[in-house]
Amino acid sequence: MNKLLIALGLAASVALVGCNKQETPETGATTGEHLENAANQAGHDISDATKxxxxxxxxxxxxxxxxxxxxxxxxxxxxxxxxxDIKNAAKEATAKTAGAVEEGASNVREKAQQ
Incomplete structure (x- = not known):
């Protein structure tokens, strides 16, 4: 009985594996043609990536x-x-300096007149 169960189990396994096996579709191209097509595609991909x-x-x-x-x-x-800004600051500094010089000269005149 055990031998019969083992045989049935093996037969079921073989049947399941055989049913699930799918064949790859045939394109009609040779291996060389596949390689050439792959090389051409790689060349186009490289060209596109470069662009x-x-x-x-x-x-x-x-x-x-x-x-x-x-x-x-x-x-x-x-x-x-x-x-x-520098030009304006220079003008202001010149004006202040001139004002200070005039004020100093005025102070000197006043002291001289006294």
């Missing part, structure tokens, strides 16, 4: 150039504003 990398690099370079130009414009504007 994409080139486009991204160009976009990054354009963006960097724009940012550098904007920073240069901003620096020029700030330099011009600082120059105006």
């Amino acid at each position: 994409e990398a080139e486009a991204k690099t160009q976009a990054a370079a354009d963006e960097a150039s724009s940012k550098i130009e904007a920073a240069g414009d901003e620096a020029a504007a700030k330099t011009e504003a600082a120059a105006k």
Whole structure:
């Protein structure tokens, strides 16, 4: 009885494995043709990846150039504003110095007249 159960179990296992086995579809191409097609596809993939990398690099370079130009414009504007501030401060300092010199001269005249 045990032998019969073992035989039935083995037969069921073989049947299940045999039913699940699927054959790969045949494309009609030889191994060489498959390899050639794979190589062609790899070449196209590399070409596409290179073009994409080139486009991204160009976009990054354009963006960097724009940012550098904007920073240069901003620096020029700030330099011009600082120059105006320095010019105004120099005018004020000159005016104060002239005022102090005139006041000092006036004080000297008053003392001389006394």
